[in-house]
Amino acid sequence: MKIVYIVNARLPNKKAYGIQVAKMCEAFVEAEIDLELVIPRTHASSIATLKDAYKLRVDIPTTILPGLDLYASGRIPFFISSCVFIITSSIYLLWKRMRGEGCIVYTIDMDTFSFSLLPLLGFPVVAEMHDIKPCNIFTRFFFKHVKLLVVTNTQIRDALCDRFDISSDKTIIEPNGVDLDLFAHASSQGEVRKRLHIPQDKKIALYVGRFYEWKGLDILVDAAKQAPALDWYVVGDTTEVFTKVTGRTSLPANLHIAGECEPSDVPLWLAAADTLLILGTKHNDQSYRHTAPMKVYEYMAARRPIVASHTPALTSIIGESDAIWYEPDDAESLARATERAITEPNPNTMERNLRSAQAHSWAARVDRITSLF
Numbered sequence: 001m002k003i004v005y006i007v008n009a010r011l012p013n014k015k016a017y018g019i020q021v022a023k024m025c026e027a028f029v030e031a032e033i034d035l036e037l038v039i040p041r042t043h044a045s046s047i048a049t050l051k052d053a054y055k056l057r058v059d060i061p062t063t064i065l066p067g068l069d070l071y072a073s074g075r076i077p078f079f080i081s082s083c084v085f086i087i088t089s090s091i092y093l094l095w096k097r098m099r100g101e102g103c104i105v106y107t108i109d110m111d112t113f114s115f116s117l118l119p120l121l122g123f124p125v126v127a128e129m130h131d132i133k134p135c136n137i138f139t140r141f142f143f144k145h146v147k148l149l150v151v152t153n154t155q156i157r158d159a160l161c162d163r164f165d166i167s168s169d170k171t172i173i174e175p176n177g178v179d180l181d182l183f184a185h186a187s188s189q190g191e192v193r194k195r196l197h198i199p200q201d202k203k204i205a206l207y208v209g210r211f212y213e214w215k216g217l218d219i220l221v222d223a224a225k226q227a228p229a230l231d232w233y234v235v236g237d238t239t240e241v242f243t244k245v246t247g248r249t250s251l252p253a254n255l256h257i258a259g260e261c262e263p264s265d266v267p268l269w270l271a272a273a274d275t276l277l278i279l280g281t282k283h284n285d286q287s288y289r290h291t292a293p294m295k296v297y298e299y300m301a302a303r304r305p306i307v308a309s310h311t312p313a314l315t316s317i318i319g320e321s322d323a324i325w326y327e328p329d330d331a332e333s334l335a336r337a338t339e340r341a342i343t344e345p346n347p348n349t350m351e352r353n354l355r356s357a358q359a360h361s362w363a364a365r366v367d368r369i370t371s372l373f
Contacts, residue, residue, distance in 0.1 A: 001373065002034045002103040004093070004123075008085050008114040010042045010071050012053035016210060016294055017130075019263050020176055021108065022054040027177075027362035029058045033370065036103075038092065040067025040085040055264050057181075065092060082114045093121045104373055113138055119145035126150065126373070131290045132159040140164060150174050150369055152292030154316040159289075172372060175317050177362040178297035182267045186302075192272045202231040205307070205338045206273035208266055208295055211237040211245045216281030216309075218246035222331030224255040227339055235261050235269050270302035275341040278318075280309030282328045289313050297360045300353035305341035307334070322353055 005025065012018055021037075028035040039045055041064045050060045065088040070077035096103065107115045108128040116138035118125045124147040133139045143149075143164040149171045151157040157171050193200055205227075211217060217234070224232040232255045234242065239257040243249050251257070261269060270276060276299040281287045291313045299306050300322075308314050310325040326337040358364075 001370065002101070003028060003036070003106050004096070004103045005035060005037045006089055006093075006105060006107045006115075006118065007037065007039050007110065008082055008089075009039065009110045010044045010069065011039050012044055012048055012050055014210075014260070017108075017110065019054060020294060022050045022056060022060070023177065023179060023362045024366065025050060025060045026054075026056045026058055027366040029060060030363065031366050031370070033366075035061060037062045038065060038089055039063075040065055040069075040081065040088070042067060042069040042071070055262075063092070065089060078111070082111060086114055086117065090117065090121060093118075093123065097122050109133070116142040118142070126369070128152075129156055129160060130292065131286060132156060132163065135163055146170070148172065148369075148372055152176060153290065153313055155289040155312050156292075172369060174365050174369060175292045175296065175360065176294040177360050177365040178294070178301050178357050180301060180358060180361050182264060183298075183301040186267065186271055189271060192268045196268060196272055198233075198272050199231070203229070203342050204231045204233055204273045205275050205277055205342070206233045206235065206269060207277040207279065208235045208261075208269060208298075209279075209293065211241050213245050214281075214284040214287050216279055216283065216287060216329065217242065218248055219279065219281070219329060219331050219334055220277075221246065221248045221251060221255060223334040223338065224252045226332050226335035228252070228254055230254065230338065230342070231256065233258055233269075233273070235259070235266075266298060267302060270299065270304060273304055275305045275307055275338055275345075276302065277334075277338070278306065278308040278314060278323075280311035280314055280328050282311075287311070287313070288328070292317060297357045300357035303350045303354055305345045305350065306353070307337045307341050309334075319356075322349060322356070 025037055037060050045064050068081040068084050070081040105118055105123045105125045112133050126148045127146050128150045130152050143166055151171055151173055152175050157173055235258045242257050288311045296317055306323040308323040309328045311328055324337045324341045326333040
């Protein structure tokens, strides 16, 4: 099986989608699938490989096509850069077709349009959808001709099937996965707290993730005030970015913004915590209905109690009895749920979550997807 993975994005990068693409590529290669990643030439692609940037176990065969590195310069420059990549990647695939090379084209929705013309190039197309898409002539054509859709939760699947009249037989629901190797050699809580310079005698609630407005991070400020006996740690970026995203310049003393961390260091932070937080807000559809955070199965693999926002997006991934739920946008509900998670940990729930994480490794995800090819 030959897979040509078309990704219209600056790679490598520190964002969640970059990690997701890298881990999927690693799983494809480790499954002994003939993979070729195709990305545009950018400053990022010129200075580091995926293996080096993400500390992968294998090299990722990568073809870098001519491109304009304007992806981070605004909507119009992004559109221009994407159009250039559409042209160069289409020419590249047509050249493969003229040479008689067979393959499956795999792609992911980095935007709402760059994948639309891929079915025209004569190869079967498999696409990952992490959000719903606008209905226009290009997306209608794409969803009519795509062979398989990999969607990350039931909310996205149902919305796409309804909007584009897609048969559910053409879809597979696969949330993002977890690299179990990162959790294979867990240290004790005391050891990792010493390494991370975290007090040994504190009860810690931890959130790990990039800082975006749509995530509703401001609830952490109010929840920390509601539960002053706990220390609340946030790992993902700087205090300056946190205050900019949340609009909250006055932070309580028990809320600690710990900065960025490498993906390989995430298990250390999870091991240091007493409970782990997954946020979700009603004020944004991406957060409320369509997100499928990679942290879900990382948290489960860490064997820590999970506190999660009771949103359709998260309940489609996490079982009702597998987390302690709080009401979205209710800081007091989050504070009480977090206190309960720390004072009433359930070993049976954590063992069940570990088994769920093992079933959702990146390798298992790739096996299930490729079995449908």
